[in-house]
């Protein structure tokens with residue numbers, strides 16, 4: 001018998017719900033059965049959500065197996081990925097987040113700032129390599145030309161009109177508002193008119209101001225994050241949603257954030273997906289100053305994917321595993337714990353690599369397909385908003401297309 005009871009945590013993926021259910025504590029089993037029946041996380045009380053977030057022993061594999069069942073019921077056996085390219089147009093940043101090893105002060109020797117022409121050239125290269133999306137984010141340098149974010153959009157759309165631009169974190173949006181003096185709503189609508197398609201729901205980390213103060217004193221507040229996201233959704237700009245785990249936060253913070261995201265989704269329907277982002281600690285001040293634990297444990301990685309599947313069920317049904325933060329075998333296990341999306345090929349990942357991640361800067365579509373087939377699921381390339389999905393089984397020319405969600409209006 002292992003520490004976690006009837007199964008070693010690494011072997012949970014071979015269990016079915018009927019194998020594990022009799023071994024669970026009464027409250028956890030009741031809560032999970034309730035969600036499995038309703039296929040909706042809204043049926044859980046906050047207390048039940050907290051119980052699930054603190055599950056251990058046999059309850060933990062029970063949570064993972066239930067999340068896997070729920071994933072199968074809600075989104076089937078397809079695992080999606082998007083062919084995209086990351087473009088971090090500058091690493092100069094004045095914000096000083098303690099979990100970030102990517103940013104540089106303006107006088108450091110290895111700073112860079114990409115011109116509009118260079119950003120556009122990267123988008124052209126991405127298109128030529130089959131990308132449908134560019135993900136553009138960067139540091140926040142003092143003295144950025146006020147309309148630089150708008151000008152990036154113009155330059156990319158001029159070079160590759162059909163490219164989906166997924167760009168600018170809520171922190172960058174707040175900076176853009178400050179630089180231009182425009183009202184937030186007008187600013188977002190101006191960006192949309194100039195080519196902004198969707199927004200990364202990053203800069204969320206943990207949406208609790210006490211935790212945010214520890215992670216980064218200069219970062220936008222929880223209220224500002226919510227305001228940017230709600231205003232963007234209302235302006236027709238959908239976004240992803242994220243949570244960074246494995247540093248100073250507790251399971252109660254996970255629950256609060258997932259419930260908050262559910263609440264916003266109920267109002268706006270603007271989130272396309274949820275992405276748990278494991279803290280990569282190795283090269284960060286947050287870890288070296290002894291403030292944070294050394295990243296998530298194996299159990300936490302699995303638990304957060306399962307918990308998000310369960311709490312968000314019926315509200316945000318796409319749960320992404322961030323392969324850049326995890327090794328490939330662990331990312332595959334997360335696909336058994338509730339995740340249904342592998343994220344992007346990225347082509348040029350910098351942020352996690354500089355913090356100490358070793359998963360690489362690029363995962364090719366062929367590698368995604370192999371990883372997905374290895375876990376017995378069906379690989380499919382998607383667009384950014386999951387409205388177009390093409391099944392990609394190597395050696396098989398058959399391509400099936402479907403629109404699993406209505407277009408966001």
Ligand code: SF4
Pocket residue numbers: 093094095096097100101102103138139140171216
């Ligand atoms: S996370 Fe973003 S805002 Fe914070 S220091 Fe790094 S680049 Fe700057």
